[in-house]
Amino acid sequence: MRQKVAITINGTRYENEVEPRLLLVYYLREYAGLTGTHVGCDTSNCGACTVDVNGHSVKSCTLFAVQADGAQVTTIEGLAKGKELHPLQQAFWDEHGLQCGYCTPGMIMAARQLLERNGNPTEAEIRSGLEGNLCRCTGYHNIVKAVQAAAKAMAGAEARQPAAAGS
Amino acid sequence: MAVSQLIGASIKRREDPQLITGSGSFVEDMPQTAVAHLYVVRSTQAHARILGIETSRAREASGVLAIWTGKDLQPEFQAPLPVTVSFVAEKKYPSMYPIATDRVRYVGEPIAVVVATSRSAAEDAAERLDIRYQSLPVVLDIERALAADSPVLHDEIGSNISYDVKRSAGDIEAAFREAEVRISQRLVQQRLIPVAVEGRGVLAEYKPFANSLTVWSSTQIPHFVKVWLGVILGIPEGKVRVVAQDVGGGFGSKIRVYPEEVLVALASRRLGRPVKWTEDRNENMKATHHGRSQIWDVEIAARRDGTVLGVRATQYLDLGAYCSQFGTFMAIALLIAQGPYKLKAFDGRGVGVFTNRTPTDAYRGAGRPEATYLIERVMDLVAHEVGLDPVEVRRKNFVPAAEQPFANLFGLTYDSGDYNLTLDKALTMVDYPAFRREQAEARKRGKYLGIGFSTYLEICGLGPSAATTPATGIGLWGMSVVNLHFTGKATVIIGSSPHGQGHETTFAQIVGDALGLPLEDIEVVHGDTAIGPMGMNTYGSRSASVDGAAVHLSAVKVREKARKIAAHLLEAAEADVVYESGKAFVKGAPSKSLTIQEITGAAFQPHRLPPGMEGGMEATTFFDPPNFVWPFGAHVALVEVDGETGATRVVRYVAVDDCGTRLNPMVVEGQVHGGIAQGIGQALYEEAVYDEEGQLKTGTLVDYMVPCAPDLPSFETAATITPSPSNPLGVKGIGEAGTIASTPAVINAIVDALQPFGVKDIDMPATPEKVWRLMHQNGGTTR
Numbered sequence: 006m007r008q009k010v011a012i013t014i015n016g017t018r019y020e021n022e023v024e025p026r027l028l029l030v031y032y033l034r035e036y037a038g039l040t041g042t043h044v045g046c047d048t049s050n051c052g053a054c055t056v057d058v059n060g061h062s063v064k065s066c067t068l069f070a071v072q073a074d075g076a077q078v079t080t081i082e083g084l085a086k087g088k089e090l091h092p093l094q095q096a097f098w099d100e101h102g103l104q105c106g107y108c109t110p111g112m113i114m115a116a117r118q119l120l121e122r123n124g125n126p127t128e129a130e131i132r133s134g135l136e137g138n139l140c141r142c143t144g145y146h147n148i149v150k151a152v153q154a155a156a157k158a159m160a161g162a163e164a165r166q167p168a169a170a171g172s
Numbered sequence: 173m174a175v176s177q178l179i180g181a182s183i184k185r186r187e188d189p190q191l192i193t194g195s196g197s198f199v200e201d202m203p204q205t206a207v208a209h210l211y212v213v214r215s216t217q218a219h220a221r222i223l224g225i226e227t228s229r230a231r232e233a234s235g236v237l238a239i240w241t242g243k244d245l246q247p248e249f250q251a252p253l254p255v256t257v258s259f260v261a262e263k264k265y266p267s268m269y270p271i272a273t274d275r276v277r278y279v280g281e282p283i284a285v286v287v288a289t290s291r292s293a294a295e296d297a298a299e300r301l302d303i304r305y306q307s308l309p310v311v312l313d314i315e316r317a318l319a320a321d322s323p324v325l326h327d328e329i330g331s332n333i334s335y336d337v338k339r340s341a342g343d344i345e346a347a348f349r350e351a352e353v354r355i356s357q358r359l360v361q362q363r364l365i366p367v368a369v370e371g372r373g374v375l376a377e378y379k380p381f382a383n384s385l386t387v388w389s390s391t392q393i394p395h396f397v398k399v400w401l402g403v404i405l406g407i408p409e410g411k412v413r414v415v416a417q418d419v420g421g422g423f424g425s426k427i428r429v430y431p432e433e434v435l436v437a438l439a440s441r442r443l444g445r446p447v448k449w450t451e452d453r454n455e456n457m458k459a460t461h462h463g464r465s466q467i468w469d470v471e472i473a474a475r476r477d478g479t480v481l482g483v484r485a486t487q488y489l490d491l492g493a494y495c496s497q498f499g500t501f502m503a504i505a506l507l508i509a510q511g512p513y514k515l516k517a518f519d520g521r522g523v524g525v526f527t528n529r530t531p532t533d534a535y536r537g538a539g540r541p542e543a544t545y546l547i548e549r550v551m552d553l554v555a556h557e558v559g560l561d562p563v564e565v566r567r568k569n570f571v572p573a574a575e576q577p578f579a580n581l582f583g584l585t586y587d588s589g590d591y592n593l594t595l596d597k598a599l600t601m602v603d604y605p606a607f608r609r610e611q612a613e614a615r616k617r618g619k620y621l622g623i624g625f626s627t628y629l630e631i632c633g634l635g636p637s638a639a640t641t642p643a644t645g646i647g648l649w650g651m652s653v654v655n656l657h658f659t660g661k662a663t664v665i666i667g668s669s670p671h672g673q674g675h676e677t678t679f680a681q682i683v684g685d686a687l688g689l690p691l692e693d694i695e696v697v698h699g700d701t702a703i704g705p706m707g708m709n710t711y712g713s714r715s716a717s718v719d720g721a722a723v724h725l726s727a728v729k730v731r732e733k734a735r736k737i738a739a740h741l742l743e744a745a746e747a748d749v750v751y752e753s754g755k756a757f758v759k760g761a762p763s764k765s766l767t768i769q770e771i772t773g774a775a776f777q778p779h780r781l782p783p784g785m786e787g788g789m790e791a792t793t794f795f796d797p798p799n800f801v802w803p804f805g806a807h808v809a810l811v812e813v814d815g816e817t818g819a820t821r822v823v824r825y826v827a828v829d830d831c832g833t834r835l836n837p838m839v840v841e842g843q844v845h846g847g848i849a850q851g852i853g854q855a856l857y858e859e860a861v862y863d864e865e866g867q868l869k870t871g872t873l874v875d876y877m878v879p880c881a882p883d884l885p886s887f888e889t890a891a892t893i894t895p896s897p898s899n900p901l902g903v904k905g906i907g908e909a910g911t912i913a914s915t916p917a918v919i920n921a922i923v924d925a926l927q928p929f930g931v932k933d934i935d936m937p938a939t940p941e942k943v944w945r946l947m948h949q950n951g952g953t954t955r
Contacts, residue, residue, distance in 0.1 A: 026292070040201035041194015043420070045369045046453040050873035053369055081194035094192040098184055101842045105672030106191025107370040107420030113192065132881040139873070141369050141421050142672050144849030144910075145881040147842060 010074040014039065015083030023070050029063075030054040032070035033080060041081040041110045045139065052138030055111035056080045062118035064111075064137070081110035084117070092158040093117055093151070102151030104142035112138045116152045124160055126152070178681040178691065179901070182838035185677045186691075190418075197417040199373035199390045200450050207375070208237050210439050210449040211294035212432060213284035213301060214459065215276035218528040218866020219308040219325070222274055225284055226302035233300055235293030237443060241284045242273035248438060250406045254396075254429055257645035258501040263335035263524055265495035266326040268531075270404075270431035270438075276305070277325050277493035278530050279867055280458030282431050287439050287447060310528045310866040314467055314488045317525045325493060325526045334491055334524035339506040341581035342517025344473075347482025351473035355553050360935050361542050363465035363490070363860040364853075365870070366535050367878050368671075370420020371451035372460060374433050378440040384411045387437055392422040393429070393709040394669050398701040400429040401437055416699035419671030423850070424534035425460050426671070427711050428497040432459075457871045462860055463535020465490035466502065468546055474554045478565040482517035483550060485509060487542070489524050492531035499531060500524055501644070504539035504631075507582045511547040512591045512629035512804060513569035518581050528866045534711065536850055537908040540630040541915055548626045548916035549933070552923065556932060562920065563599065566627050567592065577897075584631065586802045587904075588894045594828040595627050597890055598806035601826045607810065615928060620813040621823075622925025625806065626917035632713035632905035633801035633898060649796040650718030651707045654683060654726035656789035658776050660769030661693045664723060667707020668715035669699040673843070673907060675715060678835045679723050682901070686727035687734075687768060688754030705792065713803070713905025716835055721899035722795035729791035734771045740782040741766060741774060801896045801904035805829035807848070807913040811921040818944030820856055820922055826888045827913065832896040832904040840906050841889050847910020848887055853879045854911075855918035857937050877937075 007022040014037050021036050033039045033056065042065060045053030054065040057079040084091035093113050096102065103109040112135065119126060119134035126134065131152045132145065140148060190196050227239045252267035271282040284301065288294035309323040316322055317332040325332055348354065375388040385407055391397055394414040402409040419426065432449050440447040451459065471484040487506060491499050506520035537544075551569070555562040571578045573590035580586065602623070611621045634640050637647035651667030664683055668675060680694040697703055707719070731751050738756030739746040748759045757765035766774075771789075774780040778787040810824040827844055834840045857877040861869045870876040895902025915936070922938050923931055931946045 024292070034200075035204070039194065040198075041196070043198070043370070044200070044452075045371075045420075046873045048453065048872045048874050051369055051453075081192075085193055090189075090192070097192050098188045101185065101838050103188060103191055103672075104674070104842055104846060105368075105370070105419065105421040106187070106196055107198065107368075107418075109191050110194045128886065129882075132884075135881045137880075139367075139369060139878050139880065141367055141423065141850070141878065142846045143842060144845035144847075144887065145884055146845040146887050149881070149886060 008071050010070055012073050012076055012078055014078045015080060025069060025071050027070045028066050029068040029070050029073050030065035033065060039080050039082050043107055043110060045108065050139065051108065052115055053108050053111040055114040055138065057114060057118065062115055081114060092162070093155040096151040096155035096158060100147050100151040100154055102143065102147045108138060108140045112140060112148060116155070119152065120156055120159060125156055178684040179833065179835050181681065181836065183677055183681060183836055185674045187674060187676050198370055198420055199375055199388050202375050202388060207446045207448050208287050208289065208443060209291040209294050210436055210447050211286045211291065211298050212282045212435065212449065213286060213298050215272065215279055215281040215283050217276055217305050217307060218279050218310045220276050220305035221308065222272065222276060222283060223304040223306055229302065230286065230297045230300040233293065233297035235289040236286065236297045237289065238287045239284065239297065242271040245271055245438060246273050249404055251403050253431065254400050254497050255495050256498055257642065258498050259503040259643050260335050260337060260500040260522065260524065262337050263495065263500055264329050265334055266328060268494040270434040278528055280530060281493065282435065285435055285439060287443065312527055312529060312862055312866055314490050314525050314527065317527050325528065332526040334495060334526060336523045339520035339522060340518065342482065342515070344482050344484060344517040344519035347473045347517040350481055352476045353474045353554065353557050355472040355557055357470045357553055357933060359468040359470060359546060359549055361464040361466040361468065361545065362936050364463045364535055364858050365457055365860050365876055366423045366425035366460065366463060367876065368421030368423055368425055371453060371456040372426060372430065372432065373450045374436040375446065375448040376437040376440040377446040378437065380444050383407060385437055386413045386415070387433060388415045388417065389433055390419050390426060391416050392419070392426040392669060392671060392711055394699050394701050395707045395709050397429050397433055401433065404434050405437060405441065413702040416669050422671045423536040424463065424538055424711060427534050428461065453873060454871060457876065458530050458868050461496055461533040462492065462530050463532060464542065465532050466542060470546060470550065472550050472554060474558070476558050478554060478558055478560045478568045480513060480515055480550060480554055480569050482515055482519065483509065484519040485546060486521040486523065489522065490527050490529065490532060491524050492527060492529045494531050496531040496533035498534050501534055502539040502542060505543035505546070507584065508540065508631055509543040509546050510580055511544060512571055512589065512627060513547065514571050515581065529862060536847065536911040538712065540908065540912045544626065544628045544630065544912050545916045548628065548920065552920045553932065562625055566595065566625065585799055586629065587799050587896050587898050589629065589802060589804045589830070590894060591627055591804055593892045594804060594806040594830055597892060598808050598826050598828040601888060601890060602808050602810065602824065618815050620815055620925040622811045622813065622921040624809045624917045624919065624921025624924055626913045626920065627806045628913040629802055629804040630909060630912050631800045631802055632908065633717035633797060634712045634714045635718055635797045636799060637796045648708050649794055650722035651705055651794055652719060652722035652726045653704050653790065653792045654723065654730050656730060656772045658773065660772040662687065662689055662695065664694060664696045665704035666696060666698045666719045666723060668710040668719040669707065670710055670715065673710065673715060674836065674839045678716065678839055679720060681835055682720055682723045683727045686724055687731055688752065689768065713907040716903045717801045717896065717899050717905055718795060718797060720835065720903060721797065721901055722793040724901055725793040725795055726791040729793065730789055733789060734768055736785070737771050737774055737781060738766045741780065797898045799898045801832065801898050803829065803831045803904040803906060803909050805909060805913060807917040809914065809917040809921040811918065811925055813922060813925045813943055818940035818947060820938055820943060822852060822885050822918060824888065825885055827910065828890045828892065829906065829909055830892045830894050831906040831909065832894060833902040834891060834893065835903060843906045844889055844910045845887050847908060848914040849879055849884055851911040851914030852884060852918055855915045855936055855938060857883065859937050
């Protein structure tokens with residue numbers, strides 16, 4: 006009945022036997038103990054559970070843990086390097102891009118993919134890129150500003166360090 | 173007072189590092205050792221008798237610890253769920269218990285609980301329950317519920333009418349006799365679902381031999397939950413501890429003592445182990461209360477010059493299946509609907525109605541959005557009728573700044589305000605004359621632009637204790653403790669319980685200014701009833717003006733004590749010692765000084781203190797404000813309506829808000845942004861829809877349209893600052909202003925855009941279909 010999965014999350018390999026119906030988000034929260042990824046709906050609308058699976062931004066409530074067997078997963082906990090925040094985390098803080106903070110991990114993970122695909126997005130591109138993530142507190146105003154600020158910071162960092170790979 | 177450096181500064185929030193790195197502490201994040209999982213079985217019928225719940229097959233399911241129906245649990249409830257006066261002492265209402273026993277009255281009402289070793293085991297077992305209902309006729313429509321032949325929800329009340337009351341002031345007959353213009357209009361406040369992105373969650377741990385209960389809950393009101401859990405479950409209040417850690421949004425939806433808080437606590441007591449329940453979104457949409465759901469019938473008396481003389485209004489308030497804790501709070505709208513305008517009379521009638529739908533209660537603004545929608549639509553309806561500019565009609569009716577403080581028709585006193593000030597600023601920002609020119613040009617090209625105004629005034633800052641007691645049944649006030657540790661670092665305990673408002677930062681700013689302490693030396697603690705005295709929690713835009721003021725006053729008391737100790741230690745006369753920037757020194761001899769750290773160290777060595785003074789460096793304040801606070805402002809929405817599809821886009825949104833002193837402008841603007849978004853949501857997108865059997869059709873986020881990023885513009889915000897005399901900081905509230913103001917601004921803009929089609933009003937949400945139909949009501953021909 007239970008199936009074995011091996012998932013590498015933020016560089017650490019986890020191996021467990023899980024029920025096939027276990028969603029990836031609950032694997033992250035309950036098996037890996039990474040509670041930064043939140044559950045906000047049951048219908049893949051809110052995006053609070055967004056993580057990166059093999060380089061793609063994925064709503065982890067739409068994927069079974071067994072489907073992620075062998076995958077490389079990055080969650081919100083994997084973004085900061087020690088105490089050094091990811092530019093998006095820094096920008097959300099600087100620009101007041103969060104209030105209650107519940108949607109924030111998913112929002113940051115979605116924004117990360119958005120900036121990987123388009124390093125210099127317009128406001129309209131940011132808004133449409135974050136369409137799958139709901140925030141009820143900020144009206145998105147400061148989230149847009151945060152993504153713009155992060156894009157700028159990341160472009161600046163790349164200009165200074167052209168050989169560095171994007172995080 | 174020291175020169176203010178921190179109050180007024182946009183300091184980054186200290187809450188954020190946890191939240192942006194995924195290290196927040198929401199209820200669901202609590203460590204889960206030995207926790208049992210509770211699943212609430214809910215009614216699938218809107219109105220039915222429960223004939224029986226057969227549990228034997230479910231009990232055999234794997235992992236099940238207990239299954240209890242309402243009948244099993246009812247004997248343990250020593251009181252029903254609380255219901256407050258909330259402006260309608262006259263109301264009749266049934267007792268509502270956490271779980272139904274023999275009859276259900278809305279889809280989602282709890283009827284049984286399953287406790288198991290995992291959530292999935294509990295859900296699996298629940299599917300094996302055999303629940304038999306006898307369906308009863310459902311009542312879903314407010315007006316049909318009022319009919320004499322309507323089926324009745326609560327037999328003991330005898331009809332679906334909870335109350336039918338008058339709230340009238342001034343001579344309305346005279347106003348209508350004097351009127352040159354009379355307008356009648358129905359305004360509908362559709363039913364909304366609050367949708368905090370975190371649903372509710374409860375974790376309870378009862379210790380049998382200590383008879384103590386600790387509950388972690390995603391709530392706005394841990395202090396009220398503590399009181400009522402003790403009362404309902406018969407546990408002494410001092411044995412109950414309620415903790416609200418990080419809470420993922422509230423907007424009023426977490427302002428009640430909820431059935432699940434009682435059920436989870438009771439399950440823990442029965443099983444002698446920790447129990448948790450986490451609401452999923454499907455549950456949340458029907459089990460967490462809804463907002464608005466009102467019909468307003470309005471008659472306006474006005475003169476041709478735009479003077480509004482009086483308004484008659486009936487508010488039909490859909491309470492849902494029961495009267496919720498603050499279920500009739502929305503009747504406040506009748507007392508404040510005159511807004512910032514000088515009316516001669518307001519003749520209000522409030523009718524509360526039971527229907528077979530989820531109970532309604534506070535939702536961001538709670539009564540003030542409805543009042544504002546009413547009066548701001550009135551201004552535009554009058555402007556339209558007499559052919560005047562809506563801006564001029566507003567100016568004509570404004571209470572002049574010179575008449576502040578101003579008593580409204582019901583004797584509520586506006587604390588301060590200059591309503592032309594915010595309006596002037598907003599008009600400059602939008603460049604009103606240029607917009608009107610652009611609008612005229614665009615119309616020639618078949619493009620429909622509109623501008624809508626909302627010059628709102630709202631009441632918040634609950635207390636004052638005496639004034640809120642008849643209104644809510646609870647005297648409301650602010651609470652703080654400022655406690656300096658041995659090393660001079662401060663812990664500040666506050667009575668409010670934030671869920672995104674940034675109090676840990678802004679309240680530290682208040683203390684930092686008063687005591688000259690660096691921010692990093694000030695900790696702000698909230699949401700734990702075991703720490704500090706009772707507080708009055710967070711709702712109604714009250715925290716800054718009431719608890720914030722209490723924090724300031726406690727810090728001032730500590731400062732005074734520090735000054736007295738310093739005078740004693742410096743051997744100076746008390747009057748000669750000045751406290752500034754974290755130091756006490758002798759006037760004219762600044763080298764004779766002591767730092768707050770040195771003074772605090774002395775405070776913990778009583779022999780160094782002046783004779784008769786007690787040790788420690790702590791002050792507690794219960795601040796009872798003399799009046800409410802009355803924020804105001806001018807919001808302007810600019811919309812474009814697509815002539816082909818009827819789709820409305822908010823192209824620009826300008827908000828000028830006056831909330832008095834702004835503790836942290838960044839936080840204030842964040843509150844405004846979020847509020848505007850929710851108000852636009854009501855105007856354009858959101859509506860809870862039921863089918864004819866009482867099933868919620870908009871029961872998921874697929875069907876219920878919460879605005880996404882592409883649905884909204886960036887907002888243009890500005891402020892004027894008119895300090896409030898109601899508290900020593902001069903602050904007013906801002907948590908709900910955006911929502912209060914923005915809904916009528918957007919609707920007024922759409923009606924303005926549709927002027928060529930002769931449109932006077934549109935129901936919310938103004939969906940493309942509704943707009944399109946209005947554009948084609950006369951065959952699509954424009955005037």
